[in-house]
Amino acid sequence: MTVNKSLISGAAAKLRARDLGLPFSGKTGPLNAITDVAGVEVGYATVISDSPGVSKGPARTGVTAILPRGRSGPLRAPVWAGFHSLNGNGDMTGTHWIREAGYFQGPIGITNTHSLGTVHQAMLQWMIEKPDTGFGAYPWVLPVVAETCDAYLNDMNAFHVTPAHVMEALNRASGGPLAEGNVGGGTGMICFEFKGGTGTSSRVVELLGERYTIGCLVQANFGLRPLLKVLGVPVGEHLTADRLWAGEQGSIIVVVATDAPLMPTQLERIARRAGLGIGRTGTPSGDGSGDLCLAFSTANLTKSQSAAAPAMGELTFLPNNGLDTLFEATAQSVEEAIINAMVAAEPMVGRENRRVAAIDHDAVREVMRNYGRLSA
Numbered sequence: 227m228t229v230n231k232s233l234i235s236g237a238a239a240k241l242r243a244r245d246l247g248l249p250f251s252g253k254t255g256p257l258n259a260i261t262d263v264a265g266v267e268v269g270y271a272t273v274i275s276d277s278p279g280v281s282k283g284p285a286r287t288g289v290t291a292i293l294p295r296g297r298s299g300p301l302r303a304p305v306w307a308g309f310h311s312l313n314g315n316g317d318m319t320g321t322h323w324i325r326e327a328g329y330f331q332g333p334i335g336i337t338n339t340h341s342l343g344t345v346h347q348a349m350l351q352w353m354i355e356k357p358d359t360g361f362g363a364y365p366w367v368l369p370v371v372a373e374t375c376d377a378y379l380n381d382m383n384a385f386h387v388t389p390a391h392v393m394e395a396l397n398r399a400s401g402g403p404l405a406e407g408n409v410g411g412g413t414g415m416i417c418f419e420f421k422g423g424t425g426t427s428s429r430v431v432e433l434l435g436e437r438y439t440i441g442c443l444v445q446a447n448f449g450l451r452p453l454l455k456v457l458g459v460p461v462g463e464h465l466t467a468d469r470l471w472a473g474e475q476g477s478i479i480v481v482v483a484t485d486a487p488l489m490p491t492q493l494e495r496i497a498r499r500a501g502l503g504i505g506r507t508g509t510p511s512g513d514g515s516g517d518l519c520l521a522f523s524t525a526n527l528t529k530s531q532s533a534a535a536p537a538m539g540e541l542t543f544l545p546n547n548g549l550d551t552l553f554e555a556t557a558q559s560v561e562e563a564i565i566n567a568m569v570a571a572e573p574m575v576g577r578e579n580r581r582v583a584a585i586d587h588d589a590v591r592e593v594m595r596n597y598g599r600l601s602a
Contacts, residue, residue, distance in 0.1 A: 240406055240570040243562055246591055248457060249601035252558040255428040260292070260441035261401045262428040263483040265524050267296040268443065269399030270410030270424075271391040283381030286576040289345055290410035290424060291395035292334040292443060292481055294522055301356055304329035306541075307522040308494030312501040316477045316516015319346055320370040324520075328490025333396060334520070335371040336411040336445045336479050338380060341387035342373045348392035372518055374447035374477040376414030378470070379576030404443075407570030411445050411479075414576060417568050418449035418462055418507070419470040420585040425567025429555035434548055438486040440555040442500065446567040448476040448515050455508035456565055459597045461590060462508065468583035477516035478504055480560055486552060487525035487542040496521040499553045503560025521556075 242258070244250060255262025268290065275285040294305045306329050309321045319342070320330050332353050335345040349369040376382065395410065404426050408414075412423025428441035451469055454462025480500040488496065500519035504511065511517050526541050544552075568585045575581045594600045 243565040243569045246587055247601045250562045252429045255430050255439050257403050258428050259404045259426040260443040260483050263439050263441045263485050265296050265299055266483050267293040267399040267401050268404055269395040271394040272409050272413050273386050273391055282384050283577045285386035286380040286414035287338045287376055287386050288410045288413040289387055289391050289395040290336040291399050293399045297399055302331055303527055304331050305522040306490050308490050308497045310497035310519045312517035313511040313515045315514055316518050318372040318518045320368045323368050330370050332367055334481055337373055337387055338382050339373045339375045340382040342371050344387050345392050346371045348389035352396050372479040374445050379574055380414035381577050406566050408572055415447035416582050417446040418454040419451040420568050421571035421574055421582045422446040423567050423571050425563040427559040427562040429559045431551045431555050433551050440484045440559055442482045442559045442563050444563045445479040446564045448478045449509045450474040453508040457599055459594055459599050461593050464593045465589055474512035475514045480519040482521040482556055484523050485525055488523045489543045493521040496556050499556040500560045503557040506561040507564050
């Protein structure tokens with residue numbers, strides 16, 4: 227059984243970190259989500275099943291799709307991008323070309339480790355079969371697909387994610403509020419030994435007389451409990467129940483979107499600052515973690531990068547010495563998105579009857595209050 231959760235109804239039902247009175251810095255966009263960046267759309271397919279069928283175990287997994295220019299936007303038009311690996315024990319396809327050429331085309335997919343190939347192929351099919359995409363007589367693309375491992379709760383070797391789930395996520399993508407926690411690719415993920423998953427946040431900044439938005443979406447599946455920090459407070463040292471393991475493991479995928487006009491080299495610098503946002507939550511980015519960060523800009527809309535493209539083009543970009551505001555906004559939004567993922571997540575029982583507890587909202591508030599860091 228596939229459990230479909232609408233973006234808006236799912237978002238409305240869940241508490242977020244700020245609802246607990248946590249005083250995060252920075253000014254958010256109206257939705258405090260990656261979809262505050264105009265044109266960006268997100269879709270989910272959530273796969274939860276206890277009927278084994280041909281599989282070996284239960285499904286606690288899914289797919290998240292991010293469309294940088296939306297379903298109605300120019301699919302073939304590239305977005306300028308940069309990539310950074312904080313620790314590389316994971317996979318994100320398409321990054322060699324991003325580092326080489328500074329852009330990618332089409333959606334971004336996020337799923338579990340053993341479903342990366344399925345998502346990659348299905349996204350190819352979706353893009354190639356779309357009409358009027360300008361892919362030419364022999365279309366080829368390099369999809370961007372990332373993964374984290376949900377094997378503690380989900381039977382990854384059963385390959386529960388199908389091409390139909392990928393199509394569902396792509397075709398359901400929309401703007402507006404986003405569900406968080408146990409949805410999409412984040413369904414079976416664990417963060418600091420609490421239930422984790424999908425989280426999002428945004429910041430709005432003023433720079434050189436213009437207003438720009440930074441938004442991010444994370445698939446949070448990393449961290450060791452004693453290391454957890456919330457706004458610098460060692461929350462994990464106090465919430466010691468329901469521990470899962472002795473050593474750090476897992477991964478996180480961060481996708482940062484902005485409408486600020488930036489060069490690929492500058493977007494790579496933004497992606498590095500996403501790593502700072504991860505670090506603010508307390509992780510040292512352990513050896514077993516795949517902490518992969520992608521940043522893209524929807525500005526500088528250009529024609530397809532193909533043989534038919536103009537020989538010369540123009541690129542507008544902000545000066546390097548004016549980027550500090552965007553750097554801080556990136557770190558702030560990534561930190562908050564990770565905490566949002568844990569706050570929204572619900573307890574889950576999965577493979578081999580393993581149970582992962584959700585973070586206790588009242589306990590978090592008590593610890594933050596004891597450290598004088600609660601705003602309400």
